[in-house]
Amino acid sequence: MKSSLAGTASSPAPAMPVEDADGKEPDGPMVLARVCGHGHANPPTRAQCSACGAVLLPDAVQVARPRLGRVRMSTGELLDLDQSLVIGRQPSVSRVQGGVMPRLVQVASPGGDISRSHVEVRLEGWHVMLCDLKATNGTVLVREGQPPRRLAQNEMAILLDGDIAELGDNISLRFEEIP
Numbered sequence: 001m002k003s004s005l006a007g008t009a010s011s012p013a014p015a016m017p018v019e020d021a022d023g024k025e026p027d028g029p030m031v032l033a034r035v036c037g038h039g040h041a042n043p044p045t046r047a048q049c050s051a052c053g054a055v056l057l058p059d060a061v062q063v064a065r066p067r068l069g070r071v072r073m074s075t076g077e078l079l080d081l082d083q084s085l086v087i088g089r090q091p092s093v094s095r096v097q098g099g100v101m102p103r104l105v106q107v108a109s110p111g112g113d114i115s116r117s118h119v120e121v122r123l124e125g126w127h128v129m130l131c132d133l134k135a136t137n138g139t140v141l142v143r144e145g146q147p148p149r150r151l152a153q154n155e156m157a158i159l160l161d162g163d164i165a166e167l168g169d170n171i172s173l174r175f176e177e178i179p
């Protein structure tokens with residue numbers, strides 16, 4: 001099971017934060033991590049590196065948070081999880097968390113199933129959370145081995161690798177490489 005992960009490092013993901021077009025917050029959030037000899041950052045609860053399988057150094061250190069996987073959208077778009085996302089038909093944010101602006105991701109909703117700001121993918125520490133934004137038609141979380149489940153209003157769920165969120169209008173998000 002481990003080998004399927006190890007061989008798929010398609011693009012090297014530098015830990016260096018990249019400055020956004022809006023130019024603020026050049027250094028992103030820090031997390032407590034255990035690193036391997038190659039410098040891969042892992043959640044401190046891990047004993048082995050998820051990228052290369054090496055044993056992790058015993059002491060946890062503060063590092064710039066690495067990418068927490070990515071989102072494969074049913075539209076074909078692939079989004080890196082290096083910042084929070086607000087997804088909807090006409091997304092906006094009313095409240096900025098920790099001074100970092102989430103990325104706004106607009107999706108087409110010809111049937112009107114999708115709310116203006118439908119769902120947020122929020123990064124908190126090492127966790128990737130799926131947060132309902134009081135979407136009118138809600139979001140269905142599909143997890144392997146479990147029946148699909150509709151999020152309650154304002155519910156936040158911790159996402160696992162391979163989870164799928166269905167927003168309506170045939171738009172779905174698949175979460176990949178979640179640590």
Ligand SMILES: [Zn+2]
Nearest residue numbers: 036040049052
């Ligand atoms: Zn490693």
